Amino acid sequence: MxxxxxxxxxxxxxxxxxxxxxxxxxxxxxxxxxxxxxxxxxxxxxxxxxxxxxxxxxxxxxxxxxxxxxxxxxxxxxxxxxxxxxxxxxxxxxxxxxxxxxxxxxxxxxxxxxxxxxxxxxxxxxxxxxxxxxxxxxxxxxxxxxxxxxxxxxxxxxxxxxxxxxxxxxxxxxxxxxxxxxxxxxxxxxxxxxxxSVPNLDQPAQDTHEADPPRRHIFTSSKARYMAMFFGLQSVNAYVQFGWLPQIYRDAGIDPVLAGLMLTVVTLGGIPGGFLAPQIIMRNILPRFFLVTFSVSAVCGYLGLLLVPTTVPVLWAILLGYGGFAFPAALALITGRTKDVSITARTSAFVQSSGYVLAAIGPLAVGGLLGLSGGWSVPLWFMICVAALMGVTGYLAATPGTVDDELETAGPRGGASGTCGGTAGLRGGMPGQK
CATH class of the missing domain: 1.20.1250.20 (MFS general substrate transporter like domains)
Incomplete structure (x- = not known):
């Protein structure tokens, strides 16, 4: 039927x-x-x-x-x-x-x-x-x-x-x-x-919402800025691992197939992370504690690669995989730390766009450091610092309160521009939005 x-x-x-x-x-x-x-x-x-x-x-x-x-x-x-x-x-x-x-x-x-x-x-x-x-x-x-x-x-x-x-x-x-x-x-x-069976967004169910009150730019919210930094730093981890992790293992003397398998172990963490991390954030189950554990796990994984990469290579991959739970947690923070749908959309655009700018710098920096130093010690120390900062910004982003509250406290000031405010035209086409 x-x-x-x-x-x-x-x-x-x-x-x-x-x-x-x-x-x-x-x-x-x-x-x-x-x-x-x-x-x-x-x-x-x-x-x-x-x-x-x-x-x-x-x-x-x-x-x-x-x-x-x-x-x-x-x-x-x-x-x-x-x-x-x-x-x-x-x-x-x-x-x-x-x-x-x-x-x-x-x-x-x-x-x-x-x-x-x-x-x-x-x-x-x-x-x-x-x-x-x-x-x-x-x-x-x-x-x-x-x-x-x-x-x-x-x-x-x-x-x-x-x-x-x-x-x-x-x-x-x-x-x-x-x-x-x-x-x-x-x-x-x-x-x-x-x-x-494809939805037609040109036929919204309701488009009777009242005009949104003026809002300050999302950037004025410190929580949104911490969320953007957290998102960017976890993305640096992810894309450095995608691009460089097998090569790190191979340069340490590990077989190419086994090196690729280590990246598989890391990415495998995206499956349980996709189930568990959003629940931690949305149900408010010690979110700051868990975000810090993701950071500590990543730091330990990079230290293992730095000091004894071939001793227990799968352990370092597992630790980095658990650190990768930060990605679904970062996405869940966007929803969990906003209330109004328009603020959620603006926060999502700001966090992801600005966060990926930071993510783009990371792998390029690793390549540059590798070329300058001629080995993996300096790049891995750099990634240890990135992972540690991820924990700090994640802790601050997950503090109680919402972006909406910070914007209201700051007071209204002429809406947002650019991508951060460019989703308003879709609001009538999203289910459950008034």
């Missing part, structure tokens, strides 16, 4: 399963372009004769592109709609991942990597809108599927890229195979559209 809910799309058991499969496939497409590169970074370096700054730039691209496209994703959604936005996401990822392995120069490889990352970053912002509108009565199911699928999309490329490369004796096959995931997502998304 099917029904026609408020956004003009058909629902029913079969269609809902197809919609969930589509969500999983698209979410799984939002990480492989980044997490598949680390296990074959040495081969890519050799193929294009890269120097350290070029390799560092490749590992910094995810954070940089995510920061830039965080500002344009919502205007794209408002301009071309939900269906076309996610078509764009899938096409950009598939073309970027598939075509970058066919070029013979570094500029082309980097440029097509940017294409894939642009699709990923737009999907990062827009896919939660699909979750809200397509699963309004099963928000927990949709949110969990989204978060866990992000973890799977990071884990499987980290685990399988090196074995696939070894099997075919060709790193281009190991990287290019991941274009199949967004291609399958695109086919499923089109089928869902043909079945008239």
């Amino acid at each position: 099917t029904s026609q809910p408020e956004y003009g799309h058909r629902t029913g058991r079969g269609l809902d399963v197809l919609a969930l499969v589509c969500l999983i496939l698209i979410a799984c497409s939002l990480r492989p372009a980044a997490s598949s590169l680390g296990p074959v970074l040495s081969e890519v370096q050799g193929a294009y004769t890269l120097v350290e700054w070029q390799t560092g730039l490749l590992t910094a691209l995810p954070g940089l592109i995510f920061a830039i496209c965080g500002f344009i994703a919502v205007p794209v959604l408002k301009k071309i709609g939900l269906f076309s936005s996610l078509v764009m996401t899938c096409v950009l990822i598939a073309v970027g991942v598939g075509a970058r392995v066919l070029v013979d120069n570094w500029v082309g490889f980097a440029g097509l990597t940017v294409v894939a990352l642009a699709g990923m970053s737009i999907g990062n912002v827009i896919l939660p809108v699909y979750v809200k509108t397509r699963f309004p009565d099963r928000a927990s199911l949709g949110a969990t599927a989204f978060t866990v699928s992000l973890g799977l999309g990071a884990m499987f490329p980290a685990f399988l890229t090196a074995p696939i490369t070894g099997h075919f004796d060709n790193w281009r096959v190991g990287l290019g195979v991941w274009a199949l995931v967004p291609a399958c997502a695109l086919v499923t998304w089109i089928i869902l559209k043909l079945a008239r």
Whole structure:
């Protein structure tokens, strides 16, 4: 039995399963372009004769592109709609991942990597809108599927890229195979559209909300700034690990496949983290304590890599994986430390966009420090400092109170501009919003 809910799309058991499969496939497409590169970074370096700054730039691209496209994703959604936005996401990822392995120069490889990352970053912002509108009565199911699928999309490329490369004796096959995931997502998304089961955001259920009162810019909230720093620092950890961790293990003398497996262990933490970390924040279960433990765990993991990388390599990977629980916790803080929907949207745009700017600097800095020092000691001390600061900012971000309270205390002052205020036009199209 099917029904026609408020956004003009058909629902029913079969269609809902197809919609969930589509969500999983698209979410799984939002990480492989980044997490598949680390296990074959040495081969890519050799193929294009890269120097350290070029390799560092490749590992910094995810954070940089995510920061830039965080500002344009919502205007794209408002301009071309939900269906076309996610078509764009899938096409950009598939073309970027598939075509970058066919070029013979570094500029082309980097440029097509940017294409894939642009699709990923737009999907990062827009896919939660699909979750809200397509699963309004099963928000927990949709949110969990989204978060866990992000973890799977990071884990499987980290685990399988090196074995696939070894099997075919060709790193281009190991990287290019991941274009199949967004291609399958695109086919499923089109089928869902043909079945008239894609929400139409041009037909909001209600648009009777009163005009929002003037608000100060989100930047004036100290909590929002701490959240942005926490988000950025945990992203530095994540993208340094995606780009450099297998190489750190390989330079210590570990087999390439085992080095890739260590990154898999780290990314595997995204699955339990996707379940547990949001509960810690949303249910207020000692959030500051747990955020500090994520930081301490990451510090210990980096110390292990610095002092005895080959003694118990899996232990250091496990510690870094637990430190990675900070990512879903950072996303949950955006919701848990805001009340009004418009403040949530503005805070999300500010935290993610500014946080990814910081994330872009980290891997580039690691590459530069590696080139200057000629070894991993200085870069790893740098990451120890990053992990420690992550704990400090996480503790401050998780203190009681909300961004809304801080903005009200500061008093009204002419609304926000740019991306931070650019989501208001979508409010009528989000379920449950008045």
